[in-house]
Amino acid sequence: MQLDDLDTPSLILDLDGLDGNLDRYHGYFRQHGIGLRPHIKTHKCLAVAHRQLQCGSIGITCQKLGEAEVMLAGGAGGDVLIPYNIVGAAKLSRLAALARQTRVTVAADSEFTVRGLGQAARTGGAPIGVVIEVDCGRTGVGSAAAAVALGQLIQSQPGLELRGIMAMPTPPDIRPRLQEVLAAFDRAGLPHPIVSGGSTPAALTAHEIPELTEFRAGEYCVGGLAHLRRGTHTVAQCALRVLMTVVSRPTPGRAIVDGGSKALSASLYSDASGTCMGHVVEYPEARFVGASEEHGHLDVSACPEPPPIGTRVQVIPVHPCPCVNEHDEIVAIKGSRIEAIWPVHARGCSR
């Protein structure tokens, strides 16, 4: 089956681009002795997770329990980090069940979370590892003293194992904050076998924080418009695209494609030149200026030869993770050949 046989909009993944990114990033982390623990929330797909494990990943990262359950069921959940505060009886019961089946580490930033985790470990009968999140703008504890106090609480809870710290994101300038917490841990005699950094934009500078033992990255494997603009990924390395068809040319400067926010997600990218929703590979002068659910709006006024109705184009999304969540399938391609159609196994697993 050929790419030309595929109806639009369809989510496609170029395997050469994917494999090149895996070589590149896994090579970097191997070189620097930092464990790469891919975040599966980007692709949500067992086929990609297994490829990442074959490249030497130390385990996987899942943002939600449901993703971990899917990955474990599919043979990719041998060592799972869930960098999330797990709250509520229903989830704690599922976490306890997960911990009976595989090695699990979760994040915590409050006494509330830690007490729930302790209860789950004791009633579940299996140890649960915990890393303390250091606040870098989203969740996390705000001071080294608070991290130590929470670490001591974790140590006091039978069934919980304090495994260290994590932060999100971890650009190099975060290092002093992590060092301060680690020094306080050392003074208090608290263990920190895991020091986990994260985010693709900070991936290739991870070696500037030598304290990191492992790293969580998701988008590195497929890129996206933000990475293209940042220069970490070329167009060819932005391996995840949405195949679309031009369905209307109402004015000389306007082209409408059959993929909108339901095919790309509603994510926007903004810079000095304005806001856009994707990069059109075949028409780099086109601007993907906006979208409704099923219509993508291209400004093609700068294109030397704007695309006529019926033209098929590949669009690199702003943000691959939510884009994938809109789709049930990923069509894996090599050049113009379709290699496989993979289910998005963990789509919609937000609990």
Added chain:
Amino acid sequence: MQLDDLDTPSLILDLDGLDGNLDRYHGYFRQHGIGLRPHIKTHKCLAVAHRQLQCGSIGITCQKLGEAEVMLAGGAGGDVLIPYNIVGAAKLSRLAALARQTRVTVAADSEFTVRGLGQAARTGGAPIGVVIEVDCGRTGVGSAAAAVALGQLIQSQPGLELRGIMAMPTPPDIRPRLQEVLAAFDRAGLPHPIVSGGSTPAALTAHEIPELTEFRAGEYCVGGLAHLRRGTHTVAQCALRVLMTVVSRPTPGRAIVDGGSKALSASLYSDASGTCMGHVVEYPEARFVGASEEHGHLDVSACPEPPPIGTRVQVIPVHPCPCVNEHDEIVAIKGSRIEAIWPVHARGCSR
């Protein structure tokens, strides 16, 4: 089963709010003699579509063929308008099949689209109705002369039935443009039994365009943040919400909930007070200032008593249509009681 038994994040739909909106809007259109043809892309759910049909809808609107197939299979596709340029052999074949099973009207704004539709009608052996879209900023023809030329082309194609015109959106100031096209149609002897307006923001002023014979609206039935701010829907009338739990309180002014862009969609609402992603029903002073995929960021600094960790809140999304597309189920509630769990039957049908 009670709402309290539901894990988070979950998409919930308050049936009293839904039914109140159906009464209100269907009553308005009945009063003004305009047919309401609900756009099922908002809820994507047969249960809601059947409720809308019971309220006297003249048929349904589907943005994509796949949605129409799902609605027809579920008994709600007796008369379908697809206000979309259907392009490409795969879709035209499906359209022809649909036309053999039910009454179908589609939009066109180009000779390219019309010739494809004609071919489909002839090879499919069933008539396909066509309305010409008048450009109001997205797709559509740009002049009355172009509309007439396209109408004549449609008339010349065996198997196609010219059924009139449509536009999107149709606030009152669009009226002169429609009148101009209709006058040109009359002069050319072209029929226009359908004059279709659309969009919920323009719904309650539809009577100011007496030429309209029918109206497409989707969000009217559940509201959303934009409608709340516009004043067409109260908080109670914003019937679709995402139930979330506060999972972190890293600082006094910051609360993090377990629903982000994967629960709400990445849609933003912007006004003079800034950008936000939802309205927190129980904490109206909170601002839903941003989100990553699984984390919603609330600024709770203005709340007299900010929500502690573990608090469950209902969040009205900015835009219900893409929000629904993130979920597999809609939990129908009455007050605190769960009445049903409905599949989002047409989720992901973007082809």
